[in-house]
Amino acid sequence: MSRRPTRRFSVARAFRLAILIFFAALFLAPYAFMLSTAGKPQSEIFSATLNLFPQTVSYAENFARALSRIDIGRLLVNGVIVCAAIFVVQVLVAIPCAYAMAKLRFGAARVMMVMVLLGLLVPIHATALPIYVGFANVGLLNSYTALVAPFTISVFGIFLFLQFFRALPDDLIHAARMDGMGDLGIIARVVVPNAWPAVTAFAIFSVVAHWNDLYWPLIVTSDQAYATPPLGLLYFRAAESGDDYGALMAATLMITLPLVALFLLAQRKFVEGITMTGLKG
Incomplete structure (x- = not known):
């Protein structure tokens, strides 16, 4: 006979679910407000009463005005180009660095680890001015290079892959060496195929961070042809709307x-990927 759940267990589970639902609603509230406002006419948005659901549905009118004010397609294309370029170069740099620190034995490994941890503490705001001056001197402002280049080395990505690679069995690496593979072959044929969860997790972090970044594009871009999505919204509000x-x-x-x-x-x-990066081999 199966045991029926006790009252204590049911109350504890209900309490946990209530907490989760509360925080989920708290985080989803801005999106609900955005979805609701996108379907309201101007008079209803500024009315004295607050209604979550539009009384007069105006999604078609609002979307039509948005598409006529700014080039949404161009903003999305720019966002994809910038985020994809940053992510690809970050992965190409971070994976070999993390592999070397996790699986190779050399004297500077501890020093490199300290440098990576220190790099996590340095925000882009601290280096924005010298980088901007450098790009201005070589004429790279208002270009994809200016939007991509400062972020091609991600110390967070190196740290994330380092934690993941430490959980990989050393026997895989030794077996690959016995088959005659070099380090580049091991990275391409052994490490990367086993690292897709970590790559996917890092992709979410990287794409979300740079898709939503307004600070750096606002500094290096004044041409709307290179505007990223957040910068495009700023142009939208500045265009008398x-x-x-x-x-x-x-x-x-x-x-x-x-x-x-x-x-x-x-x-x-x-x-x-997030779960496995917390494991140690």
Whole structure:
């Protein structure tokens, strides 16, 4: 006979679920507000009463105004180009560095680990001015290079892959060496195929961070042809439409949806990668 759950267990479980639901609602509230405002006419947005659901549905009008005010397609293309270029170069740099620190034995390994940890403490704001001056001197402002180059080395990515590679069995590396593989062959044919959960987790972190970044594009870009999605929204509000919150929320919704879709598609690998990076071999 199976035991019936005790009252204590049921109350504890209900309490945990209530806490989770509360924080989920708290984090989803801005998105619900954005979705609601994107479908309201101007008069209803500034009304004295607050309604979550639009009384007069105006999604078509707001989306049409948003598409006419800014080039959403160009913003999305720029965002994809910048985020993809940053992510690809970050992975190409971070994986060999993390592999060397995790699986190779050399004297400077501890020093490199300290440098990586120190690098995590340095924000982009501390180095923005000298980098900007350097790009200005060589004429690289208003270009994809200026948007991508400062982020091609990710100390966070190195640290994340380092923790993941430490959990890989050393026997895999030794077996690959016995088969005649060099370090580059081991990285390409052994390490990377086993590192897809970590790569996926890092992809979510990298893409979300740089897709939503406003600080650096605002500094190095004044040409709307190179505007990233957050910078495009700033242009949208500056184009004499700051009070048109319905169209602004519609544009924000179109820019946010790709990130939501990306996370939903990669959710399983993301959780797996974050979980496995905490294991030590």
